[in-house]
Amino acid sequence: MKKTNYTKSKKSFSPETIRRLSLYLRNLRGLKQRGVKIVSSEEITRFLNISSPQFRKDLSYFGEFGKRGVGYEVDKLAQEIEKILGINKEWKIALVGVGGLGSALLKFPGFSKFNEKITVVFDNDAGKINKVKSGIKIQDINEIQQTLSKKNIKIVMICVSPENAQEIADKAIKANARAILNFAPVSLKVPKNVYVANVDMSCELETLIYFLNKSGI
Amino acid sequence: MKKTNYTKSKKSFSPETIRRLSLYLRNLRGLKQRGVKIVSSEEITRFLNISSPQFRKDLSYFGEFGKRGVGYEVDKLAQEIEKILGINKEWKIALVGVGGLGSALLKFPGFSKFNEKITVVFDNDAGKINKVKSGIKIQDINEIQQTLSKKNIKIVMICVSPENAQEIADKAIKANARAILNFAPVSLKVPKNVYVANVDMSCELETLIYFLNKSGI
DNA sequence: TATAGTTTGTGAAAATTGGAACAAACATGA
DNA sequence: TCATGTTTGTTCCAATTTTCACAAACTATA
Known part of the structure; x- marks a missing residue:
């Protein structure tokens, strides 16, 4: 019998993931200020002491925010992370x-x-x-x-x-x-x-x- | 043939161990100020969100500082941790x-x-x-x-x-x-x-x- | 001295966390 | 439209970190 996948276990993430999201957000805001529109996981993690798969995995816990072959829209991703962290409200x-x-x-x-x-x-x-x-x-x-x-x-x-x-x-x-x-x-x-x-x-x-x-x- | 143990691998510890040592030290100083002479791993970790085996294991990476059946001398352990952290010098x-x-x-x-x-x-x-x-x-x-x-x-x-x-x-x-x-x-x-x-x-x-x-x- | 009761130190298991690899998705250019 | 190159999302695997369990060491008391 085929098993249905209703119970697909949403893998749980580390609290460190949240801390890193905050770091990503700060970086995205910096990029936005400098006029950057698109950024890849490789670019954004280059100077953060974080690997690019780590970045992608951190985001994957909350949805899909990038476009394959392209990267991430800086402004859009910043807003998404703000929403995830809950700091879109005051x-x-x-x-x-x-x-x-x-x-x-x-x-x-x-x-x-x-x-x-x-x-x-x-x-x-x-x-x-x-x-x-x-x-x-x-x-x-x-x-x-x-x-x-x-x-x-x-x-x-x-x-x-x-x-x-x-x-x-x-x-x-x-x-x-x-x-x-x-x-x-x-x-x-x-x-x-x-x-x-x-x-x-x-x-x-x-x-x-x-x-x-x-x-x- | 009997193997000598010269190469006994000193297991390596997490950087978190160091951070916790700093926390233990602060607590020990507080206990000392309150006149406490002896403390057990159970007592010192009670309000730290750290388990008592974690405490004992953290210390074990650096030596044996307690007395079985008794506990740890507050003042002596504080000095030992200061030495481990390197903050015994200025x-x-x-x-x-x-x-x-x-x-x-x-x-x-x-x-x-x-x-x-x-x-x-x-x-x-x-x-x-x-x-x-x-x-x-x-x-x-x-x-x-x-x-x-x-x-x-x-x-x-x-x-x-x-x-x-x-x-x-x-x-x-x-x-x-x-x-x-x-x-x-x-x-x-x-x-x-x-x-x-x-x-x-x-x-x-x-x-x-x-x-x-x-x-x- | 022997026995019961504590508490440490530690090896091994369990859980968590990070990393590598790769298929899927998209863009570009011929 | 097809082939090539790029980058994401995700699965599986490796490494790290924590927890558990227990023997060893010590105290106290009879």
């Missing part, structure tokens, strides 16, 4: 902790462009609350619950000291945050339905030092 | 670009503590050159060659705009830098003997948004 972000790093992130062009916008800012320092920074009024951290609910914000960037990071994470989650971008050098404990990404500079630096040191100065 | 770091992010990194406690120190700072803005920031005098970027050579600095943090990042990387490499911690959202092209680690915030954020979006808001 995402509002709350930032907690307006110290040096928090202030820098408020000005960071990588965020303010496109559809990822820091729209609310919190701090616990009375000297900062109600001041305006980069066009945004700093709110009391104790208002986080009502503000996130009212504005329906699900993403929180934590830029406070490692000692306070867990407490802030707890407050954010209580206020229905679902995703945390953590800049504090500490491991956060969160429930399973909350996503955490760590931007861990000292970890990157130490990894770098290991390989540098091993190579003999 | 590493001098140059920072290029004293904008918002660069200024924040100068104050970042995760770097200034321990043996990783930013000792030189460069910028190309005449208004900033020769000013002192966080106790360090900002130098002209054009002095990078002689300064890195003279002070024997091998690690460079790049905190400039994505447009200028490649040019800065080229200058740093020409000045004999061997490791680059890149904060600019761009992929750098470097020779094979230069190590690059990227701290890529927008990439992390977009990965986060993907999973958040997929989960249904």
Whole structure:
């Protein structure tokens, strides 16, 4: 008897695939700015430390976006990846902790462009609350619950000291945050339905030092 | 005939192992500060999203550091990992670009503590050159060659705009830098003997948004 | 000393991830 | 229209990475 293929298993991809899609997207935007209309998998991966089959396979998990014998339309593929990542819609972000790093992130062009916008800012320092920074009024951290609910914000960037990071994470989650971008050098404990990404500079630096040191100065 | 074991193949480990060692170290330092003397592989991994066999195996690539039936001495293991990573000696770091992010990194406690120190700072803005920031005098970027050579600095943090990042990387490499911690959202092209680690915030954020979006808001 | 209870270190299995190869699809030019 | 050359999408295979399971080593207690 012939087996039907209804259960054709959609092969699952690595989370690394998603990270790479983000890289591809950045590159595509650069190409677009330079006026490039068509790009091949070979060209786009040439300087990315990624193989061209890897690129094609990453895309294949989500559909067919190229034309054989030709390549990929830069603009169209960029839009498709934006759709895949979900950044075709606007995402509002709350930032907690307006110290040096928090202030820098408020000005960071990588965020303010496109559809990822820091729209609310919190701090616990009375000297900062109600001041305006980069066009945004700093709110009391104790208002986080009502503000996130009212504005329906699900993403929180934590830029406070490692000692306070867990407490802030707890407050954010209580206020229905679902995703945390953590800049504090500490491991956060969160429930399973909350996503955490760590931007861990000292970890990157130490990894770098290991390989540098091993190579003999 | 009995085979000698001189050629016992030291199994090779993943680069992820190194990244995890850095995480373990941070945790051990936290435990030490809280006065904990002994820790088991189960306890230390409990909140790290890492399994306890993974922890033990990661360490096993470098030696035996625990006592069976007991666990690991917190302070001793921390020192051993510092030795493995090479951060038991002091590493001098140059920072290029004293904008918002660069200024924040100068104050970042995760770097200034321990043996990783930013000792030189460069910028190309005449208004900033020769000013002192966080106790360090900002130098002209054009002095990078002689300064890195003279002070024997091998690690460079790049905190400039994505447009200028490649040019800065080229200058740093020409000045004999061997490791680059890149904060600019761009992929750098470097020779094979230069190590690059990227701290890529927008990439992390977009990965986060993907999973958040997929989960249904 | 012997026994029971822990926890490490590690070899082997399982799972995941990346790479190579190739058929299918398209373009071009004769 | 046909042949040639190019590039994608995908299957299969190789390599890497993680997990599992358990012997070895240690403590504590009777």
